[in-house]
Amino acid sequence: MLPLLVEIISTSGPMPFDEFMERCLYDADDGFFSAGAVRPGAKGDFVTAPEVSPLFGELIARWANRVRGGAWATVEIGAGSGALLGPMIASMSETTTFAIERSRSARRIIREALPTVTVADSIVDVDASGAVVILNEVLDNVPAALVQRTDQSQKNEGWSEIAVGVDDGVLKLVDVPPRNAVVEWASRYLTDLPVGAMASVQIAAGKLIESIVEALDDVAICVIDYGGSTAELAGRSDADVVRTYRHQRSGFDYLTHPGQTDITVDVNTDAIVAIAERLGTQVEVMTQRDFLLSLGADEMLSELRTSEIALARRGDVMGQLRERSRGVELRALLDPPGFGSFKVITIVRKRDTMP
Numbered sequence: 001m002l003p004l005l006v007e008i009i010s011t012s013g014p015m016p017f018d019e020f021m022e023r024c025l026y027d028a029d030d031g032f033f034s035a036g037a038v039r040p041g042a043k044g045d046f047v048t049a050p051e052v053s054p055l056f057g058e059l060i061a062r063w064a065n066r067v068r069g070g071a072w073a074t075v076e077i078g079a080g081s082g083a084l085l086g087p088m089i090a091s092m093s094e095t096t097t098f099a100i101e102r103s104r105s106a107r108r109i110i111r112e113a114l115p116t117v118t119v120a121d122s123i124v125d126v127d128a129s130g131a132v133v134i135l136n137e138v139l140d141n142v143p144a145a146l147v148q149r150t151d152q153s154q155k156n157e158g159w160s161e162i163a164v165g166v167d168d169g170v171l172k173l174v175d176v177p178p179r180n181a182v183v184e185w186a187s188r189y190l191t192d193l194p195v196g197a198m199a200s201v202q203i204a205a206g207k208l209i210e211s212i213v214e215a216l217d218d219v220a221i222c223v224i225d226y227g228g229s230t231a232e233l234a235g236r237s238d239a240d241v242v243r244t245y246r247h248q249r250s251g252f253d254y255l256t257h258p259g260q261t262d263i264t265v266d267v268n269t270d271a272i273v274a275i276a277e278r279l280g281t282q283v284e285v286m287t288q289r290d291f292l293l294s295l296g297a298d299e300m301l302s303e304l305r306t307s308e309i310a311l312a313r314r315g316d317v318m319g320q321l322r323e324r325s326r327g328v329e330l331r332a333l334l335d336p337p338g339f340g341s342f343k344v345i346t347i348v349r350k351r352d353t354m355p
């Protein structure tokens with residue numbers, strides 16, 4: 001991919017970061033998610049909550065069962081290996097289930113592992129008027145542009161855009177005049193960003209949420225991801241605005257190895273909340289820890305402990321170890337500095353509760 005990108009950028013000029021990210025992650029032949037093995041998982045490039053424990057899907061099913069109406073479908077966007085969807089639908093009564101995935105290898109694995117799930121191309125292919133829609137660690141992989149705050153008295157309303165250019169055959173981040181849509185988004189959602197700070201501009205992530213709400217009459221979306229408000233994200237270092245993961249490690253250089261690493265940005269929860277509220281939905285933001293506790297994760301931990309003790313008394317060492325490791329996995333999902341700090345945004349619109 002590198003020689004092709006160098007050629008395109010040398011001929012056409014700097015490439016906006018969202019276009020670069022789109023090619024690196026989703027190019028049909030060489031994109032990180034399109035080509036090769038399915039990426040999440042202990043043997044993959046990074047571990048996500050559903051890959052840590054099936055109890056994650058079971059707890060998400062409790063939320064789905066609380067919010068959904070009778071004939072609603074269940075949809076997972078960016079379903080990866082199906083590690084969330086499998087345990088989730090096993091804990092739900094009758095529901096038609098869809099997985100929407102951009103990754104070819106993930107689509108194949110889902111078809112093999114979950115034959116009752118329909119693999120669809122887009123939310124508009126979901127044949128239901130109401131649906132619960134889950135996006136776990138997906139919005140961070142939706143291509144984003146990059147900006148830097150400049151002095152507001154300067155041109156372009158105080159924004160410059162950061163794109164990918166070429167210098168002596170090597171890819172480099174370069175400043176370019178910002179596109180109008182980027183200035184509009186940044187001015188609306190990145191208020192109070194300090195001069196000199198860098199931030200991601202998540203236009204496509206917002207459009208994905210809009211497309212889900214608009215495709216359905218009744219909808220309950222659960223977005224789970226790392227991220228924070230504009231103020232929280234502004235407090236992080238510029239080096240953290242774009243992160244990479246490969247072979248369970250972060251910090252792989254995406255400019256020297258495009259297409260060979262995950263490229264990800266923290267989700268701007270302020271922007272997603274504002275977009276969802278404009279669509280007339282009810283929105284709540286909380287940490288993953290608080291969300292899972294509200295769904296009974298604590299009681300689940302006590303039950304696992306009780307069952308572990310009972311199995312130990314019976315001399316069932318294997319059973320005891322199984323329950324103990326399930327408890328360890330669940331605690332990892334609640335861990336305050338780890339998965340527990342992820343943000344959950346629930347976005348709900350039900351016709352029967354509308355004024």
Ligand SMILES: C[S@@+](CC[C@H](N)C(=O)[O-])C[C@H]1O[C@@H](n2cnc3c(N)ncnc32)[C@H](O)[C@@H]1O
Pocket residue numbers: 033040048049050051077078079080081083084100101102103106135136137138141142208
């Ligand atoms: C970090 S992985 C997470 C996979 C899974 N949700 C999990 O938690 O293990 C992100 C996945 O989202 C998929 N993805 C990103 N944008 C998407 C979109 N707009 N529609 C469908 N899938 C998407 C990618 O192909 C990738 O498989």
